Amino acid sequence: MSSAAPGATIGRLPRRQMLADDVHEAIKALIMDHVLEPGARVSIDGLARQLGVSPTPVREALARLESAELVVKEPLRGYRTSPLLSREQLDDLYEFRLLIEPWAAARAAEHADAEGRERLEAEMRSCTTPASDTYDSYKALAAHDTRFHVLVAELAGSAQVRRAFERTHCHLHIFRLHYDRGLGEQTLSEHRRITRAVLDRDPVAAEAAMRAHLEAACYERLRPVSEDAGGPTQG
Amino acid sequence: MSSAAPGATIGRLPRRQMLADDVHEAIKALIMDHVLEPGARVSIDGLARQLGVSPTPVREALARLESAELVVKEPLRGYRTSPLLSREQLDDLYEFRLLIEPWAAARAAEHADAEGRERLEAEMRSCTTPASDTYDSYKALAAHDTRFHVLVAELAGSAQVRRAFERTHCHLHIFRLHYDRGLGEQTLSEHRRITRAVLDRDPVAAEAAMRAHLEAACYERLRPVSEDAGGPTQG
DNA sequence: TCACTCAGAATCGTGTAGGAAATTTCCTGT
DNA sequence: ACAGGAAATTTCCTACACGATTCTGAGTGA
Numbered sequence: 001m002s003s004a005a006p007g008a009t010i011g012r013l014p015r016r017q018m019l020a021d022d023v024h025e026a027i028k029a030l031i032m033d034h035v036l037e038p039g040a041r042v043s044i045d046g047l048a049r050q051l052g053v054s055p056t057p058v059r060e061a062l063a064r065l066e067s068a069e070l071v072v073k074e075p076l077r078g079y080r081t082s083p084l085l086s087r088e089q090l091d092d093l094y095e096f097r098l099l100i101e102p103w104a105a106a107r108a109a110e111h112a113d114a115e116g117r118e119r120l121e122a123e124m125r126s127c128t129t130p131a132s133d134t135y136d137s138y139k140a141l142a143a144h145d146t147r148f149h150v151l152v153a154e155l156a157g158s159a160q161v162r163r164a165f166e167r168t169h170c171h172l173h174i175f176r177l178h179y180d181r182g183l184g185e186q187t188l189s190e191h192r193r194i195t196r197a198v199l200d201r202d203p204v205a206a207e208a209a210m211r212a213h214l215e216a217a218c219y220e221r222l223r224p225v226s227e228d229a230g231g232p233t234q235g
Numbered sequence: 236m237s238s239a240a241p242g243a244t245i246g247r248l249p250r251r252q253m254l255a256d257d258v259h260e261a262i263k264a265l266i267m268d269h270v271l272e273p274g275a276r277v278s279i280d281g282l283a284r285q286l287g288v289s290p291t292p293v294r295e296a297l298a299r300l301e302s303a304e305l306v307v308k309e310p311l312r313g314y315r316t317s318p319l320l321s322r323e324q325l326d327d328l329y330e331f332r333l334l335i336e337p338w339a340a341a342r343a344a345e346h347a348d349a350e351g352r353e354r355l356e357a358e359m360r361s362c363t364t365p366a367s368d369t370y371d372s373y374k375a376l377a378a379h380d381t382r383f384h385v386l387v388a389e390l391a392g393s394a395q396v397r398r399a400f401e402r403t404h405c406h407l408h409i410f411r412l413h414y415d416r417g418l419g420e421q422t423l424s425e426h427r428r429i430t431r432a433v434l435d436r437d438p439v440a441a442e443a444a445m446r447a448h449l450e451a452a453c454y455e456r457l458r459p460v461s462e463d464a465g466g467p468t469q470g
Numbered sequence: 471t472c473a474c475t476c477a478g479a480a481t482c483g484t485g486t487a488g489g490a491a492a493t494t495t496c497c498t499g500t
Numbered sequence: 501a502c503a504g505g506a507a508a509t510t511t512c513c514t515a516c517a518c519g520a521t522t523c524t525g526a527g528t529g530a
Contacts (some may be wrong), residue, residue: 018310019485020298045510054486056291059512065253067302067396076492076511096395099338159324160331163304164399166251170274208263254513280482288481289514311483311520 011233019053024061030072031081033170042071042079051064068169085173094218098211099150105194105210106203108155117199118156118193123148124146129185136178140185146171148191152210156173190216254288259296260429266305266316268405277306277314292392303404309396320408328405328430329453334445335396336384340429340445341438352392359430360384371425373414383426387445390433410449426453 027047030036042062048055062079065071071079085093112120127144150173153162190213197206264284265271277297283290295313302304306314320328347355362379384406388397425448432441 018483043510044512054411055511056294056485058438059299060294063298064302067299075256077494078511085323092395096399099396100334103334145404156326156328160327160403161334164331164402167399228372278482291513294484311481329488395515 006209018057020057021048022055023051023053023057024064027058027061027065027212028070028172032175034176036081037139037178038081038084040081042081046221065101068167070169078220084177090174090177091166091218093173096168097165097170097214098218100165101153101214102207102211103163104153104158104165105198106207108152108199109159109198109203109206110197111157112155120151120155120195120198123151125190127191129188135179139175142171142175142179143186145191152194152198186216241328247373251388253293255295258282258286259299262293262296262300263305263407264333269412271316273316273411275316276317277410279313292305303402305404305407318451319412325409325412326453327409328403329449330399332405332449332452335400336388336449337446339388339391339393339396339400340433341442342392343387344433344436344438344441347433348394355386355430355433358386359427362423362426364423370414376408377406377410379415380422380426383454387429387433422448468469 024191027036027042036042044055044058044062048058050235051058062073066073066079069082071081073074073079108116123144127148150162153165154164188207194206194209194213197203197209262271262277271277278296279290279293283293286293297306297308301308301314304317306316309312326436343351358379362383363375385397385401388400391397425444429441429444429448432438
């Protein structure tokens with residue numbers, strides 16, 4: 001159906017956000033920012049007191065976070081934040097990303113409409129080179145990285161792929177592992193290359209660029225301390 | 236005793252350990268068995284009364300079901316069961332399955348250990364040909380189908396792929412769409428073919444068998460009633 | 471007569487407070 | 501040093517108050 005019919009009923013605007021949603025986002029931020037350290041106990045009443053609410057919305061938020069596997073629940077013992085990803089789990093995560101994201105990039109190049117391509121360009125325009133080495137600067141760049149990859153998945157036109165990608169919460173896990181490296185000019189140039197391929201409607205190039213991007217990130221981040229070889233700089 | 240016919244009364248729950256988990260499973264079963272019809276409103280207090288518990292564990296269960304996208308929440312208006320999958324969504328679901336499951340079958344054939352292969356054989360031994368046309372018979376076969384595909388995903392050795400597959404809840408959605416067809420001797424023979432390829436450590440054959448299995452299921456189930464008209468306007 | 475509007479009430483979602491059961495911790499006795 | 505037990509903490513559930521939404525039905529105007 002044609003979208004953008006004049007005067008058409010756009011979906012009802014988001015109602016007043018509920019407390020449980022705010023609590024949910026707050027806890028997610030606490031986990032991402034290491035305020036709640038990996039494996040730490042998350043007391044329902046403690047969080048409720050700290051946030052100034054009653055335990056019920058905290059319980060609801062934690063139930064959702066448990067479905068997202070950001071916290072784990074031990075019956076009658078409470079919640080704990082999920083531990084940091086092990087080396088094997090990170091490998092596994094990138095293997096999964098390599099399975100779905102290059103595919104998504106190719107599909108995005110194949111059938112992204114004008115509005116989608118404009119959104120992609122806007123996202124690339126909005127990102128600047130990392131200005132400083134502050135925590136907030138890294139966090140802003142990580143947010144761009146998240147939006148970029150979600151957008152590519154969305155442009156692929158498969159809701160299942162987009163949701164499967166989002167539900168990995170891969171950027172949260174990676175940022176939690178090491179928020180102080182891995183994002184820089186190389187990342188941005190690789191994003192630009194993917195964007196160019198999508199805008200050129202070149203599925204093969206888009207898939208290859210995304211694959212190279214993920215492999216570079218995987219290679220660089222999985223071996224953070226070994227500086228034996230300069231990367232192939234395939235990006 | 237565990238009758239699961241559609242329209243069955245909601246029974247009281249034998250409290251084992253945690254009420255919220257039982258409520259969660261109970262609601263999931265109610266959705267799958269069409270006791271809660273697609274799009275129907277799910278009243279928190281109503282469910283609490285029918286299950287004989289207080290609203291709090293029901294809210295916790297619904298919060299988790301919302302993360303799994305089995306129910307949708309409209310703020311200040313309550314929960315509704317997710318609508319049935321549209322033709323496009325079902326297409327999308329099978330596209331996603333075709334992306335990850337053949338890959339998983341190949342990996343399972345590559346590196347499934349002895350214990351994993353024994354579990355696969357046991358699952359195939361445990362399933363018999365459909366004995367009757369009763370609802371319970373179909374449901375049992377659907378349960379085997381679920382276990383089989385989850386097991387293949389698990390044998391692939393990638394926790395991300397397994398979770399991504401499980402989180403689609405594809406068997407629940409498909410069963411909800413039409414629980415009265417699509418599973419039969421053909422399904423079992425295709426499962427046997429996949430099993431054989433995995434046991435023979437033949438990744439190429441396993442991948443091809445899984446792909447053929449999904450394409451057959453997709454083709455057969457996507458065109459159950461509109462095989463004559465071809466659906467010119469309506470999806 | 472019919473359609474529309476608006477007030478009132480019932481209904482339901484949302485958050486709070488409190489109590490029962492279980493686990494953990496710490497202390498004591500041997 | 502180790503086993504046993506009681507207090508403290510916490511989880512989990514229930515019961516209740518408040519607010520928003522929706523339904524009902526009477527009233528008004530065309």
